[in-house]
Amino acid sequence: MSAFTLSAAEWDVLRLSVKVALGATLLILPLGVFMGYLLARREFRGRTIVEILITLPLVMPPVATGLILLLLLGRESIVGGWLERAFGIRFVFNTKGAVVAAAVVSFPLLVKAAQLAFSGVDPRLEGAARTLGAGRGRTFFAVSLPLAWPGVAAGLVLAFARCLGEFGATIVFAGNVAGRTRILPLAMYNAYQSPDGMGEATRLLVLSVLIASAALVAGTWLDRRGKKKLGRMDAS
Amino acid sequence: MARTHRAKEPPPRRPARWGLALVLLLAAGCTARPEVRVGAAMSLYDVLPGILSEAEDAVEVTFAGSSTLVRQVAAGAPIDVLVTADRDSLRPVADRFEVLCVAATNRLVRIEPQDGGTAGPLALAAPHVPAGRYARRVLPAAALGEVVTFDHVRGVLAAVARGDASAGVVYATDADIAKGVDIAYVFPKDTHDPIVYPLLLLRGEHDAAAARALFEAFLTPDAARAFRRRGFRVVAEATER
Numbered sequence: 196m197s198a199f200t201l202s203a204a205e206w207d208v209l210r211l212s213v214k215v216a217l218g219a220t221l222l223i224l225p226l227g228v229f230m231g232y233l234l235a236r237r238e239f240r241g242r243t244i245v246e247i248l249i250t251l252p253l254v255m256p257p258v259a260t261g262l263i264l265l266l267l268l269g270r271e272s273i274v275g276g277w278l279e280r281a282f283g284i285r286f287v288f289n290t291k292g293a294v295v296a297a298a299v300v301s302f303p304l305l306v307k308a309a310q311l312a313f314s315g316v317d318p319r320l321e322g323a324a325r326t327l328g329a330g331r332g333r334t335f336f337a338v339s340l341p342l343a344w345p346g347v348a349a350g351l352v353l354a355f356a357r358c359l360g361e362f363g364a365t366i367v368f369a370g371n372v373a374g375r376t377r378i379l380p381l382a383m384y385n386a387y388q389s390p391d392g393m394g395e396a397t398r399l400l401v402l403s404v405l406i407a408s409a410a411l412v413a414g415t416w417l418d419r420r421g422k423k424k425l426g427r428m429d430a431s
Numbered sequence: 432m433a434r435t436h437r438a439k440e441p442p443p444r445r446p447a448r449w450g451l452a453l454v455l456l457l458a459a460g461c462t463a464r465p466e467v468r469v470g471a472a473m474s475l476y477d478v479l480p481g482i483l484s485e486a487e488d489a490v491e492v493t494f495a496g497s498s499t500l501v502r503q504v505a506a507g508a509p510i511d512v513l514v515t516a517d518r519d520s521l522r523p524v525a526d527r528f529e530v531l532c533v534a535a536t537n538r539l540v541r542i543e544p545q546d547g548g549t550a551g552p553l554a555l556a557a558p559h560v561p562a563g564r565y566a567r568r569v570l571p572a573a574a575l576g577e578v579v580t581f582d583h584v585r586g587v588l589a590a591v592a593r594g595d596a597s598a599g600v601v602y603a604t605d606a607d608i609a610k611g612v613d614i615a616y617v618f619p620k621d622t623h624d625p626i627v628y629p630l631l632l633l634r635g636e637h638d639a640a641a642a643r644a645l646f647e648a649f650l651t652p653d654a655a656r657a658f659r660r661r662g663f664r665v666v667a668e669a670t671e672r
Contacts, residue, residue, distance in 0.1 A: 270549070270594050287595040288552050288579045370579045370590070372552055388498060388582070389559040390523070 201398060204373070205382075209402060212378040215290065216358035219297035220351055223305055227354070228347060231309020232339065236318075252364075253303040260300055261367025268295070268368075292369030293376040297361045301354035308353060312346025313339060345421030352414030356407055379403050466641045468493070468509055470500040472516040472628065473583035474537065474562065474602050481657030482649060490645060496560040496583035504633065511642035513631040514649070516584075516602075517561035517624075527634055534630040534649050535663040538603040539565050539623060541616040544594040552577035554587040554596035561626075562587070566600035569622045588612065602626065604662040627666075 201209070230249060234242070252260045268275040268286045278284040286292035316339055324334040340347070362380040369376040371385070383399045386392035466489045471479055473494050483490050493500070497515035504510050505523040514534060515521060521531075539562075555578050556563035562584040567575075581587050584601050591599040592611035599612075606614045632646040648654060655665040 270551075285550070288577075288590075370595075371557075371581070372577060372579045375552075375577070385557065385580070388502070388557065390498070390502075390520075392559075 199398070199401075201402075202395075205395065205398060205402075207374055208377060208379060208382040208399065211290070211374065212359055213406075215293045215297055215361075215378055216355050218294040219301060219358045220305075220355045222294065222298045223302045223354060224351065227302055227305035227350070228309050228340070230306045231311075231347070231350075232313045232335070232343075234306070234310045235313035235316075249306050250303050252300045253307075257300055257361070257363025258367050261296060261364035264292075264296060264299065264364065264368040268292075287368065288370040288372050288376065290369075290375045293361075293365050293378060296364040296368045297358035300361055300364050301357040304357055305347075305350040305354040308350025309343065309347045312343035312350070315346065316342040341424070344424075345418045348417040348421060349414055352410050352417065356410045359403065359406055359410070379406075466638050467491075467511045467645045468637075469512045469514070469645065470495070470504065470508070470510040471514045472497045472500070472561070473585045474516055474605055475514055475628070476585065477604075477608055478657055478661045478663065481660065482654045483645075489641070496556065498557075498559045498561075499582065509635065509637070511633055511635060511637045512646050512649070513633055514628055515561065515631075516626065516628055517564065518627065518629055519564065520559075520561055521629060521631070524631070524633070528631040529634055530632040530646065532630045532650065533627045533666055534654075535628045535658045535665050537626040537628070537663055538620070539569060539600060539618040539626060540603045540606050540614045541598055541600055541618070542588070542591050542606050542609075542612040543598045543615045544591055544596075545611050545613050546594060549594055549597050551595050551597040552579045554579050554581065554590040554599035556581055556584050556587055556600075560584070562601060565623050565626060568624070569618045570600065607662045628663075 230245075233239075234246060265287065266272055268278070270276060270279060270285070270287060275286065278286075284291065286295055320342065321334050321338055324338045325331075329337065359378070360380060361378065362384070365376060365378065366381060371377055371381050377385070379399055379402065383396050383403070386396035386399060389395075469479070469483070469490055469492045471492060471494055473496055476494050479492055479494075483492065493503075493510070495503075497517065497520045500510070500513060500515060501520050501523050504513060504527065513524070513528075516537070553576060555566045555575075557580040558564060558567060560581075560583060563580065579590060579596055581590065584605055587596075587599040587601050588605050588609050590596040591601075592609055594611075598615065603614070603617065606612060630646065630649050632642060635642075658665050
């Protein structure tokens with residue numbers, strides 16, 4: 196095989212990685228945006244605790260996050276055991292587990308970005324919408340979210356990139372299963388450990404650089420588009 | 432004014448004292464460093480304390496999958512005595528040892544969780560780890576199905592004991608000591624190459640006498656007893672170089 200041609204197994208790794216990262220990003224999108232808005236706009240009891248809980252996976256070793264997930268959602272845990280008996284849902288050694296692990300570690304990135312973005316929205320604009328008769332929901336979707344979108348989008352891109360880099364929580368919680376949980380970093384690690392795997396490791400390395408760069412380009416583009424839109428809104 | 436001026440001057444002598452303290456600390460660190468280092472396959476985790484009990488303070492042991500150990504030695508890790516779980520993984524260090532001696536042998540078994548089978552995947556050591564290589568030789572590729580891989584055989588054991596994997600292939604000695612797993616099948620000897628543990632005295636910048644003494648500690652009757660107590664079979668065939 197030539198140095199730059201991906202094998203079928205490497206294509207599978209790429210497909211799975213993008214699938215897991217996209218799945219996790221979509222999974223955290225609604226709650227992440229909501230929590231960002233809540234933390235930017237509302238004071239409530241237990242706010243500090245909520246903020247700490249959300250931020251923990253960002254500062255904890257990912258392996259610790261994986262271990263917590265295993266204790267909470269593993270087959271022998273209360274929640275995990277119930278989910279398996281009642282719905283047949285299994286996370287350990289399963290793609291669902293890889294998605295959950297990626298979602299948990301990338302969640303703080305989205306919330307932090309969304310919180311910052313919503314803090315930057317002028318509350319008077321939201322107030323004006325309310326006085327003009329728009330309900331809370333309509334104000335959020337017609338005023339707050341569009342204005343905060345560039346920051347939220349940047350948070351989504353960051354979260355997506357973090358999902359693609361996931362290793363620690365995934366290998367502990369979801370394991371190393373070809374085609375199910377072996378995403379790019381795990382495949383790279385496997386290849387590097389094999390006596391003749393340096394070629395494969397290098398190809399996967401090039402892949403992850405390309406994907407990360409594409410995500411950053413997409414993020415910049417979203418950001419610019421959002422700012423342009425805001426500029427037009429200011430002008431009108 | 433005069434006080435602030437004086438405060439700005441670097442305090443004399445103190446750096447020298449700190450330097451002395453640092454040198455003393457480093458010296459203390461040097462004397463406390465272990466004299467000999469052992470790298471051992473993960474499946475020997477429970478055997479080594481029995482063998483090294485006398486010299487334990489002067490010996491530093493690293494446990495890992497054999498392939499990881501060999502890669503580390505090939506990259507220059509300061510290991511004096513190496514025990515791996517097969518001969519195949521020794522290729523990268525083929526020119527780095529003085530003596531090779533097969534210390535013990537093992538068997539391969541299929542294990543299942545004690546509380547009954549589950550729907551999980553089959554747990555195996557990765558193909559580059561000896562236990563994973565042996566397992567893939569005894570299991571037809573078609574029968575593998577979904578496989579979760581681990582860097583060493585103890586990871587396989589833990590996954591099956593937790594019930595997250597439906598079954599796994601490990602060494603008989605691992606299965607014997609593990610809680611929560613049952614041995615479902617012992618693979619006949621003729622289905623795979625003999626599982627041997629080569630013991631290597633490596634060339635290096637080590638204290639040669641101490642390293643050889645440690646190497647020989649593995650070949651004493653006491654060591655043989657320690658191996659047997661944990662279910663290994665003991666053989667002794669040395670290859671001097």
